[in-house]
Amino acid sequence: MRLRKLNYRIILISLLLCSVGLIAIYSSSSPAPRLSSPMGWRNNLAIKQIIWILVSITMFFVSFVWGYQRFLDFAPLFYLLSLASLLILLMLGPVISGAQRWLHISGMNFQPSEFAKLSVILFLSRYFIARQDRISRVKTLAGASVFVGIYVFLIFQQPDLGSAIILIPLFLVMAIFCGMKRRYIIVLLLLGIAFSPLFWSLLREYQRQRLLVFLDPGRDPLGAGYTIVQSKIAIGSGGLFGKGWFKGSQSQFNFLPESHTDFIFALLCEEWGFLGAVLVLSLYFFLLKTILRTAVLTNDRGAKMLSIAIATFIFSHVFINIGMTLGILPVVGIPLPFISYGGSNLMVNMIALGIVASVKKER
Amino acid sequence: MRIHTLEKVFLGCLSLLVAFLWYHQIIRGSYFDRLSRNNRIRIVPLMPERGDILDRDGRKIATQIPSFALVVIPQELRNKELALQETARLLGDTSEDLELKYQKDFVAPFVPLTLCRDIPLEKVFIIEERKPVLEGIEIQISPRRFYPFGAVAANLIGYLNEIDARELEKLKPYGYRIKSLVGKTGIEKSFDIYLRGQIGGRQLEVDNRGNLIRILGEKKSVPGKSVELTINMEWQQRAQQLLDGRRGAILVMDIQDGQILVMESSPSFDPNLFIGGNIKEIRAVLDSPKAPLLNRAIKANFSPGSVFKLVTAIAGLETKLISPLTQFSCEGRLYSGKEEFRCWEEKGHGYQGIGEAIKHSCNVFFYKLGLELGPENMRYFAKLLGLEENSGIELKDEGKGLVPSTKWKHVTHREKWFAGDSLNLSIGQGFILVSPIQVLRLIAAIGNGGFLVKPYLVKGIGGMAVQEIKREYTGISQETLNVIRKGMWRVVNDADGTGNQAKIEGLDIAAKTATVQTGRAATHAWITGFLPYRNPKLAFVVFLEYGGRGGVEAADLCRLFFSGLKEDIPRYK
Numbered sequence: 001m002r003l004r005k006l007n008y009r010i011i012l013i014s015l016l017l018c019s020v021g022l023i024a025i026y027s028s029s030s031p032a033p034r035l036s037s038p039m040g041w042r043n044n045l046a047i048k049q050i051i052w053i054l055v056s057i058t059m060f061f062v063s064f065v066w067g068y069q070r071f072l073d074f075a076p077l078f079y080l081l082s083l084a085s086l087l088i089l090l091m092l093g094p095v096i097s098g099a100q101r102w103l104h105i106s107g108m109n110f111q112p113s114e115f116a117k118l119s120v121i122l123f124l125s126r127y128f129i130a131r132q133d134r135i136s137r138v139k140t141l142a143g144a145s146v147f148v149g150i151y152v153f154l155i156f157q158q159p160d161l162g163s164a165i166i167l168i169p170l171f172l173v174m175a176i177f178c179g180m181k182r183r184y185i186i187v188l189l190l191l192g193i194a195f196s197p198l199f200w201s202l203l204r205e206y207q208r209q210r211l212l213v214f215l216d217p218g219r220d221p222l223g224a225g226y227t228i229v230q231s232k233i234a235i236g237s238g239g240l241f242g243k244g245w246f247k248g249s250q251s252q253f254n255f256l257p258e259s260h261t262d263f264i265f266a267l268l269c270e271e272w273g274f275l276g277a278v279l280v281l282s283l284y285f286f287l288l289k290t291i292l293r294t295a296v297l298t299n300d301r302g303a304k305m306l307s308i309a310i311a312t313f314i315f316s317h318v319f320i321n322i323g324m325t326l327g328i329l330p331v332v333g334i335p336l337p338f339i340s341y342g343g344s345n346l347m348v349n350m351i352a353l354g355i356v357a358s359v360k361k362e363r
Numbered sequence: 364m365r366i367h368t369l370e371k372v373f374l375g376c377l378s379l380l381v382a383f384l385w386y387h388q389i390i391r392g393s394y395f396d397r398l399s400r401n402n403r404i405r406i407v408p409l410m411p412e413r414g415d416i417l418d419r420d421g422r423k424i425a426t427q428i429p430s431f432a433l434v435v436i437p438q439e440l441r442n443k444e445l446a447l448q449e450t451a452r453l454l455g456d457t458s459e460d461l462e463l464k465y466q467k468d469f470v471a472p473f474v475p476l477t478l479c480r481d482i483p484l485e486k487v488f489i490i491e492e493r494k495p496v497l498e499g500i501e502i503q504i505s506p507r508r509f510y511p512f513g514a515v516a517a518n519l520i521g522y523l524n525e526i527d528a529r530e531l532e533k534l535k536p537y538g539y540r541i542k543s544l545v546g547k548t549g550i551e552k553s554f555d556i557y558l559r560g561q562i563g564g565r566q567l568e569v570d571n572r573g574n575l576i577r578i579l580g581e582k583k584s585v586p587g588k589s590v591e592l593t594i595n596m597e598w599q600q601r602a603q604q605l606l607d608g609r610r611g612a613i614l615v616m617d618i619q620d621g622q623i624l625v626m627e628s629s630p631s632f633d634p635n636l637f638i639g640g641n642i643k644e645i646r647a648v649l650d651s652p653k654a655p656l657l658n659r660a661i662k663a664n665f666s667p668g669s670v671f672k673l674v675t676a677i678a679g680l681e682t683k684l685i686s687p688l689t690q691f692s693c694e695g696r697l698y699s700g701k702e703e704f705r706c707w708e709e710k711g712h713g714y715q716g717i718g719e720a721i722k723h724s725c726n727v728f729f730y731k732l733g734l735e736l737g738p739e740n741m742r743y744f745a746k747l748l749g750l751e752e753n754s755g756i757e758l759k760d761e762g763k764g765l766v767p768s769t770k771w772k773h774v775t776h777r778e779k780w781f782a783g784d785s786l787n788l789s790i791g792q793g794f795i796l797v798s799p800i801q802v803l804r805l806i807a808a809i810g811n812g813g814f815l816v817k818p819y820l821v822k823g824i825g826g827m828a829v830q831e832i833k834r835e836y837t838g839i840s841q842e843t844l845n846v847i848r849k850g851m852w853r854v855v856n857d858a859d860g861t862g863n864q865a866k867i868e869g870l871d872i873a874a875k876t877a878t879v880q881t882g883r884a885a886t887h888a889w890i891t892g893f894l895p896y897r898n899p900k901l902a903f904v905v906f907l908e909y910g911g912r913g914g915v916e917a918a919d920l921c922r923l924f925f926s927g928l929k930e931d932i933p934r935y936k
Contacts, residue, residue, distance in 0.1 A: 173369065233402065236387045236395025249403050254570050270399075274388040281377050292370050308366065315373050319380070326383045 063354030242273030411560030414587030521549025588825030663764030668877030671791025721850030733789020876913030
């Protein structure tokens, strides 16, 4: 009974966040009154996003009905499928701004790495639960590392730094909740630091530039540092109340790049101010709280693990994305859940929420 | 680890984000707000049209003419390479040059940048025909400074050039900016503030690529005011032709109110050269040993020679050391200690009064008078007549010159004043330095009854009369002046006067000549005076630097100049 109430809350908050996203995308895609500009694409993005939202709501109910247990049952299959799609993408995917992330299937662009993230969550949950009695063996940890490692390697090849980085907090939180010994986790972190030069060499030039710019923002204000400088100007100039809908000069006149996708939070801050930004952050917090509440209320280990993982998954996206627009984290290219323009991420998030919502049925 | 702890971690991290947002949006909000405004607002200047410079009869001495410039509007270029290649072909230039220029001058996509100035009309037509191919390239008509008279009066009018760093620092508060054309000398410099007008501007809103979105505001430029001079360009032109590139100057002034009718310094230069002329030609002007940019009319680098005898004479009469009847004898030489001072007439002039002495320009007479007067008396009257001070004419860089005194000699030469110094000063040789315009004032004061006038060049700005006539009575008595004037009349009109060659029937000229020893083989030649003798109207100075003898070259030049104006002069006023 209490869980049903939580489900209403989940759907309500996620739809509120989607609406915030629509408002921002609409503002971002409205062309400024330029003297000569094709007016055709006006509203296009917002309308597309509405279609994505409708599709995602459907997916929410599909996963809700299907139930988390089946997701866990099919986890290895999902894992293999997503590995396969990542491989296909690497072989024939088109290159968009230096990266192969999208797959065109009959007019729709899919971003397999988004789905792959979910499959890793499912797979890891199942893996850890199945081995909970021998969780503190090196073999278990090594196995989990290999499964995640393959995935990270493939995503890295695209290259999609953000989707790879997201897995770090996810892996840690899941390992901790399975009762893994602290020292293993510390060893793992040290290993990660030890191998970071190798990691650096795998990065592409533009990614290195972004990381360097993060360390020294004044390094290249018109090149790699441009986005972050413009993003900070957009956020800061919003002030307490913001400049108002369609009034954000940074985003309206395209000073702010990617203002409908990765940097949409900067647009929100510019047009709706500090108050708007805090409202959005509060919505996220209530969503996370609700998901974690589900984890508390269920007795099923799988459901508990999945809920915690999904909450961490959404939180990591929110934190890294906003940290990046504020210039306190490097620019790695991670969307803001439910708000950024784009179907794949939204669909994955809604499926994940559907999984959380389905928890009551299994009780 | 408990779920509750994880929730706290989430809350902590999100609060951290809120703290950063607070810092950015509230604490530093106004700073970022200013940055966002600067991002999108651009100001493009609108240049005003420069005012004309007119002569006394309204002839245009400096004006604006349309000039065709080839400009590119970067945001309208479809195919930059192709357009530049085609333009290069039409202009007979290389596309690399144009590309280079494009790179160098590019400011923003909406700011037109000039590729080529002063395109001849026939090429303008060709380019206009090719317009469909040359998208983003336009012929722009813009005003350009033009001096129809070329080198005539150029030293007086001045020239324009780009403002330099030092001037910019000084003039920035008055709206000058980098690359502003600014008057460098002459009237163009002195009256720049009126001529230039007020710069206007458009406030534009632009997007991230600098593309124009809308015009937020416009302040129209205010065209510059015209400056009307007292100069008579026909006379000026005549002076230039007669000087014919020799070093020197001809000045003519209204003897009563000080308006300058002619102020021609020679050699001259073509000020049009400095507007988009080629560097080599400009260099040639700047480096010429004859210093064409020097306005000799106001530079006080010259000894007055015998012209100064008039000052000595006035001093003698005014101090009552001599009367009009006093006579001194001239034996052709005078000894001061062991040093011999000669008269130019070796045989000597014998006994003569002051009138005769002026007529003959007898050195010995003035030596003797100068000795009696002493340096301080001569200096007093020299200063009374406007030497060693600025004439007050509206040109910068006027020279003050020098009238030596015992104290001055003591300070600068660490020597006492010798009697020989007095002898030299009495005939305007030695240390004394004057400018032609100072001589002009001095001679005008003699001609007009003792009034020292302030010479002026500008009678109106933008159609409004601006000059109040300034003249001060020197206190020199009419009796004295009558004696001097009579002597000057005899200089020209007596057959044995030194300036007899300047005599013109019908124009009653009175004058004084001077041939100045310069320490070199060549002498400076002066003739200065007024006309007509009765009821004088004009004062004049003819000066030739290293140009021969006052009574010959200068007097000839004077005669040639005024004889052509015989009909004009009575019509003046």
